[in-house]
Amino acid sequence: FKRYKSISPSIDKLHSELSAIVGKKNAVSSLAAREHHNHDESHHTGGSPAIVVWPNSVQEVSEVARACYLNSVPMIPFGTGTGLEGGVIPKTESVTVNLTNMDAISDLNIEDFDVRVQPGVTRKALNREIRNTGLWFPVDPGADASICGMVATGASGTNAVRYGTIKHNVLNLEVVLADGTILNTGGSKRRCRKSSAGYNLTELFIGSEGTLGFITSATVRLHGMPESTLSAVCSFPSVQDAVNTSIQVLQYSIPIARIEFLDNVAIKAVNNFSKLENKIAPTLFLEFHGSEAGAKEQVNQVAEIAAANGGTQFKWAETVEERSKLWQARHDTFYALLALKPGNKGYSTDVCVPISQLPAAIEHSLSIVEKYGILCGIAGHVGDGNYHCLLMLDSDNESEVLRAKMAAEEIGRKAIFLGGSCTGEHGIGIGKRELLKEEVGLETLNVMKGIKNVLDPRNLMNPFKGLPEI
Numbered sequence: 001f002k003r004y005k006s007i008s009p010s011i012d013k014l015h016s017e018l019s020a021i022v023g024k025k026n027a028v029s030s031l032a033a034r035e036h037h038n039h040d041e042s043h044h045t046g047g048s049p050a051i052v053v054w055p056n057s058v059q060e061v062s063e064v065a066r067a068c069y070l071n072s073v074p075m076i077p078f079g080t081g082t083g084l085e086g087g088v089i090p091k092t093e094s095v096t097v098n099l100t101n102m103d104a105i106s107d108l109n110i111e112d113f114d115v116r117v118q119p120g121v122t123r124k125a126l127n128r129e130i131r132n133t134g135l136w137f138p139v140d141p142g143a144d145a146s147i148c149g150m151v152a153t154g155a156s157g158t159n160a161v162r163y164g165t166i167k168h169n170v171l172n173l174e175v176v177l178a179d180g181t182i183l184n185t186g187g188s189k190r191r192c193r194k195s196s197a198g199y200n201l202t203e204l205f206i207g208s209e210g211t212l213g214f215i216t217s218a219t220v221r222l223h224g225m226p227e228s229t230l231s232a233v234c235s236f237p238s239v240q241d242a243v244n245t246s247i248q249v250l251q252y253s254i255p256i257a258r259i260e261f262l263d264n265v266a267i268k269a270v271n272n273f274s275k276l277e278n279k280i281a282p283t284l285f286l287e288f289h290g291s292e293a294g295a296k297e298q299v300n301q302v303a304e305i306a307a308a309n310g311g312t313q314f315k316w317a318e319t320v321e322e323r324s325k326l327w328q329a330r331h332d333t334f335y336a337l338l339a340l341k342p343g344n345k346g347y348s349t350d351v352c353v354p355i356s357q358l359p360a361a362i363e364h365s366l367s368i369v370e371k372y373g374i375l376c377g378i379a380g381h382v383g384d385g386n387y388h389c390l391l392m393l394d395s396d397n398e399s400e401v402l403r404a405k406m407a408a409e410e411i412g413r414k415a416i417f418l419g420g421s422c423t424g425e426h427g428i429g430i431g432k433r434e435l436l437k438e439e440v441g442l443e444t445l446n447v448m449k450g451i452k453n454v455l456d457p458r459n460l461m462n463p464f465k466g467l468p469e470i
């Protein structure tokens with residue numbers, strides 16, 4: 001294989017220093033390693049890292065950070081690379097720190113419903129490990145992402161309407177700062193449900209996208225498995241009818257576990273990709289958790305609301321297999337949509353609005369994609385007011401790339417206008433830095449920059465991501 005030819009001699013010096021810390025085979029500049037770490041699952045592109053390192057412990061992460069810090073070389077934390085905002089893509093000559101070798105699950109406290117995971121632990125791996133405890137970890141982005149990566153992006157998924165996002169499920173974080181300092185955001189060994197002690201540094205790191213430091217372990221909450229789980233699909237005459245149903249379900253405070261919207265394009269894509277036979281119509285995928293009687297009561301209430309909005313009778317996923325096929329199809333919607341136009345890339349939007357504004361926001365998004373002539377499928381965690389338009393684009397078609405970018409920006413801007421956010425769960429990454437400014441305002445942005453400056457004064461942690469330029 002070809003070795004990386006550094007543009008600065010300091011990279012070669014740093015490479016030997018890193019090899020001394022993590023071992024030669026864990027500090028690599030081969031083309032394969034560099035290419036493996038030059039993309040995520042988004043349409044974003046950029047460069048490759050100069051060196052990739054695989055530390056095996058928090059001490060090694062700290063020493064790696066210290067070496068990069070002293071050599072003034074940028075660092076990029078890398079989880080499972082499933083991000084949708086280009087967060088792991090180098091924009092400058094950098095060292096990528098792949099944290100997946102650190103994959104311990106420890107401190108499982110069944111009575112307290114909590115556990116500690118290192119960055120190599122994915123949400124599925126954790127759930128496999130604890131399957132016999134009667135507990136589970138509910139935060140479920142479509143991909144089998146690392147839990148620490150989910151913390152870094154402020155992720156959520158289909159269960160958030162009932163169980164919260166990652167933010168509501170983190171109790172403490174161990175982090176390594178750019179200069180190698182190791183700290184616990186809530187204090188060493190803290191794992192209580194509540195604390196009013198000092199500033200909330202745990203939340204500061206949630207959604208920090210690798211720009212403040214490395215998350216080297218997360219203490220997260222677990223939940224009891226429900227006694228009864230019922231899943232169903234319901235289709236509606238219009239997008240508005242489906243969305244109104246989800247708003248009313250929330251207004252009645254029905255503790256629904258999952259309420260996911262797919263538009264016609266997404267349903268067609270999912271049918272093809274996952275071999276399902278749903279009616280091509282605006283659709284809700286639903287799930288109810290509770291005692292047997294409790295789940296049934298929720299079903300009756302939601303069925304009544306759906307019927308009042310013109311919804312069809314529920315089509316039930318009867319068996320465990322059918323149920324997991326249904327939710328796997330929902331989790332694969334991104335790839336199902338991409339498969340509609342092979343060779344195309346998907347530009348995903350991720351707006352989140354107050355639920356009362358969902359109908360206006362979705363209607364506006366549909367008018368924007370029509371205006372720009374972009375093929376788009378919509379999938380949404382409508383119970384949270386969060387939905388994604390996947391804008392399909394041929395990356396060789398300059399006009400289409402530009403039109404998709406403009407459409408995504410207008411969709412984000414409208415959400416901000418409606419009191420919402422340009423990103424509910426994917427993060428700012430490379431593409432939404434200007435929207436962040438519009439969303440939070442200059443004063444707030446300046447405080448963010450001040451915090452960044454204190455934690456990372458040399459701007460070495462994942463530069464050109466998250467925040468607009470300092």
Ligand SMILES: Cc1cc2c(cc1C)N(C[C@H](O)[C@H](O)[C@H](O)COP(=O)(O)OP(=O)(O)OC[C@H]1O[C@@H](n3cnc4c(N)ncnc43)[C@H](O)[C@@H]1O)c1[nH]c(=O)[nH]c(=O)c1N2
Binds near residue numbers: 335
């Ligand atoms: C098909 C499909 C479906 C979905 C999604 C992706 C795909 C491909 N996602 C997006 C993605 O799974 C989500 O953003 C994950 O949180 C990313 O976790 P990774 O470990 O892959 O982070 P990845 O390695 O991609 O990194 C993402 C960002 O976090 C930083 N980072 C990663 N690990 C870190 C660590 N230990 N310390 C510090 N920084 C770190 C990186 O530097 C980067 O900026 C998603 N998301 C979502 O919220 N809801 C959803 O429904 C979906 N659905």
Ligand SMILES: O=C(O)C(=O)Cc1ccccc1
Binds near residue numbers: 349378388
């Ligand atoms: O499936 C999801 O919820 C995602 O976040 C990924 C995605 C993005 C855009 C369209 C469909 C799915």
Ligand SMILES: [Mn+2]
Binds near residue numbers: 381
């Ligand atoms: Mn999503």
